[in-house]
Amino acid sequence: MARQVGGRPTSLPAGKTSMGRQDAPSDVAEPYPLSTLRHSVAHLMASAVEKLHPGVQFGFGPPIEHGFYYDFQLPEPLDAKELKRIEKEMRKIAKKAGGFERKVRSREEAKKVLAERGQSFKVEAVDLIPEEEEITFYSHGDWEDLCEGPHIDRLDRPFHFKLLSVAGAYWRGDEKNPMLQRIYGTAFWTKEALDEHLAWLEKVKEQDHRRLGAELDLFSLHAEAGAGLVFWHPRLGAVRREMETFWWEEHEKRGYEAVYTPHVVREDLFRVSGHLENYAEMMYAPMDIEGIPYRVKPMNCPGHILIFDDRGHSYRELPVRMAELGGCYRYERSGQVHGMMRVRGFTLDDAHIFCRPDQLAEEIAGVIELIRHMVTTFGFEFTAYLATRPEEKSIGADEVWENALAALRDGAKRAGIELELDEGGGAFYGPKIDFKLKDALGREWQTSTIQCDFNLPERFDLTFVDSDGEKKRPIMVHRAVYGSLERFVGVLIEHYGARFPFWLSPTQVAVIPIREEHEDYARKLEERLRSERLRVDLLDAHSHMNKRIRQAKKEKVPFLLVVGDREAEEGTVTVSERGKEEQVSVPFDAFVERVLALRASRGLDLEA
RNA sequence: GCUGCUGUAGCUCAGUGGUAGAGCACUUCCUUGGUAAGGAAGAGGUCAUGGGUUCAAGUCCCAUCAGCAGCUCCA
Numbered sequence: 001m002a003r004q005v006g007g008r009p010t011s012l013p014a015g016k017t018s019m020g021r022q023d024a025p026s027d028v029a030e031p032y033p034l035s036t037l038r039h040s041v042a043h044l045m046a047s048a049v050e051k052l053h054p055g056v057q058f059g060f061g062p063p064i065e066h067g068f069y070y071d072f073q074l075p076e077p078l079d080a081k082e083l084k085r086i087e088k089e090m091r092k093i094a095k096k097a098g099g100f101e102r103k104v105r106s107r108e109e110a111k112k113v114l115a116e117r118g119q120s121f122k123v124e125a126v127d128l129i130p131e132e133e134e135i136t137f138y139s140h141g142d143w144e145d146l147c148e149g150p151h152i153d154r155l156d157r158p159f160h161f162k163l164l165s166v167a168g169a170y171w172r173g174d175e176k177n178p179m180l181q182r183i184y185g186t187a188f189w190t191k192e193a194l195d196e197h198l199a200w201l202e203k204v205k206e207q208d209h210r211r212l213g214a215e216l217d218l219f220s221l222h223a224e225a226g227a228g229l230v231f232w233h234p235r236l237g238a239v240r241r242e243m244e245t246f247w248w249e250e251h252e253k254r255g256y257e258a259v260y261t262p263h264v265v266r267e268d269l270f271r272v273s274g275h276l277e278n279y280a281e282m283m284y285a286p287m288d289i290e291g292i293p294y295r296v297k298p299m300n301c302p303g304h305i306l307i308f309d310d311r312g313h314s315y316r317e318l319p320v321r322m323a324e325l326g327g328c329y330r331y332e333r334s335g336q337v338h339g340m341m342r343v344r345g346f347t348l349d350d351a352h353i354f355c356r357p358d359q360l361a362e363e364i365a366g367v368i369e370l371i372r373h374m375v376t377t378f379g380f381e382f383t384a385y386l387a388t389r390p391e392e393k394s395i396g397a398d399e400v401w402e403n404a405l406a407a408l409r410d411g412a413k414r415a416g417i418e419l420e421l422d423e424g425g426g427a428f429y430g431p432k433i434d435f436k437l438k439d440a441l442g443r444e445w446q447t448s449t450i451q452c453d454f455n456l457p458e459r460f461d462l463t464f465v466d467s468d469g470e471k472k473r474p475i476m477v478h479r480a481v482y483g484s485l486e487r488f489v490g491v492l493i494e495h496y497g498a499r500f501p502f503w504l505s506p507t508q509v510a511v512i513p514i515r516e517e518h519e520d521y522a523r524k525l526e527e528r529l530r531s532e533r534l535r536v537d538l539l540d541a542h543s544h545m546n547k548r549i550r551q552a553k554k555e556k557v558p559f560l561l562v563v564g565d566r567e568a569e570e571g572t573v574t575v576s577e578r579g580k581e582e583q584v585s586v587p588f589d590a591f592v593e594r595v596l597a598l599r600a601s602r603g604l605d606l607e608a
Numbered sequence: 609g610c611u612g613c614u615g616u617a618g619c620u621c622a623g624u625g626g627u628a629g630a631g632c633a634c635u636u637c638c639u640u641g642g643u644a645a646g647g648a649a650g651a652g653g654u655c656a657u658g659g660g661u662u663c664a665a666g667u668c669c670c671a672u673c674a675g676c677a678g679c680u681c682c683a
Contacts, residue, residue, distance in 0.1 A: 077611080077612055077613085078612085079612080079613075080613090164677095165677055165678075166612070166613095166677080166678085167611075167612070167613095167677050167678030167679070168610065168611025168612060168677090168678060168679060169611080169678065169679045169680090170610080170611090170679055170680065173679070173680070174679095174680080175609080175610065175679075175680050175681090179610060179611045179612095179679075180611085180679095181611075181612075182611095182678070182679080184677090184678085210675095210676095214618095214619075215619080221674085221675085222674090223656075223657095223673060223674040223675085224673090224674095226673095226674095227673090227674070227675090282681095282682085328683090330682085330683085332681085332682075333609045333610090333680085333681075334609065334674095335609060335610070335611095335678090335679085335680085335681095336609085336680085336681065336682075337675095338676095341683090342682070342683085343683090346683070348683070434683095446682085446683070447683075448683095449683075480683070482683085483683040484683045486683085487683055488683090512643085514640085514641070514642060515640055515641070516640075517640090541640080541641090544639085544640090544641060544645095544646075545640090545641055545642070545643075546641075546642095546643070546644065546645075546646090547644085547645075547646095548643095549643050549644060550643095550644040550645070551644090552644095553643090553644060554644080560643080562642065562643065564642060565642095566642090574642080574643085576643060583642090583643065
């Protein structure tokens, strides 16, 4: 039952991975692709579920990137304990099930057989299979399923699996449809591979920004403040300040100018911009100020437009590049908010470029260069996606959309990057290039974006005076590097596992005097480091030295300076560097010089 | 929003309708220690919130809020 008709796309469609069905060599470690194994294990799981829960109705059960799932409709909820029972039953069935058998049925017969078994979702699934394709069934033991295949030959081969979680999922991914129970699991040919995957899952859990955020005093969320609203603590405030400084430096170098705009403005502004028409369900409700409705901004663009439109512009002054770290609020449904990654109040690292049509591709190339420079500084690889016009809710003529797409393609070409296609993924006002960053654990995050907009200039009737004295329409580019500071810092926490590069570290240097009598010397070091605007923490001698070292290491401080008699006398420090076993004694001045160079380089490693 | 689950000390978590617990963290004292857990004592709780059942509720029921795994949607 791998056919993904109408379901969510999966990275490994089972039908595309066919190897010989009957003649696989039995003496190799991986006789079939993982997706084929996982799909077969999904069948095995479904048969076990039916054994334990007669009357269950089946949905889809495909292999996915890291495993497989199968959807079930059952009167009773499944829980973790039940997963154990199902696993046990699966092992039992696998032992005696023997091989998979393939059977072709006519469309009518298939529906009849499935209807007799009460499998109404499967009957619907038959109708989703294209006319010209064969309707096939696969069985193992006495259990049969509508399925495109392929499968491994026998279930008594050695392989290793684990059921991981259970969650709700709409039939065919549509929230208007009934919700089924989905069991996720994974399978590998070897125990080592399974263990490695489970270790990866464990690491993902350990590096979860919500866990690290609480553990390391980085940020908090509060029920009494409301869902999706983030409180940045001082230690993460330091990281944010560095991110902002870096951001402004790189923007000012490229001709961006800072602007500041209000958080709450008259609703009419969003009527003109089209937000009320196209974006209202994402906006906070209006508030009444002396009889006039006001709205909290979900985006900064209308404000920047007011600044641009406050006076006339000559073609000579374009492009105008306006930048703002603007606080925005968007209504997210309660089930969507997630730590710092998905919030209701956030800071867009926003900028709008107003330019002439002949400047567009060059501007886009410039933004791509900026994004590439910044995200690689953080150590990310990225993929760029070209997102085209959405099917519902969009504004503007087709031709305008085509022009914008062409400019985005041209800009990418000039900047020398490849574009993947994201059909229908554009904003309501124009097409865009979205960047997905790949983190240290191999996961992708959507952050940076470049959006072409021919529509807002139209709506606000923006103009500039061209060289021929005629009024012309400028083009607007919306763009963000971080996307939102909240999401980006969340990604950074997970990417680094909170072992931030030196320039970003909440605490950069911990000074640890061995005994009380060394505190004077330690304090001198602290003052000097602080005068260089380094973030330093003096852990005084009221508690045991080992305890203080343990604390500093737990906080993942890049450099610990341990100082005692010897150091105070010689003017040195004994440096314990994050990730290294051995300690080295160096003159304090040399240490300061080293870390200042390291900070200035914004290097990823502690070596400058 | 939907399905399921969860909410007990700062953190991780025990707790069977009948007197609220442990480890770590914290405070004080002892220990003066050269690179990841020295010792002792102490303090810390509206058991998320509001209703209900009961002689009696952390425990059972309902609602609300928040969180978790997903689905759907997104920066």
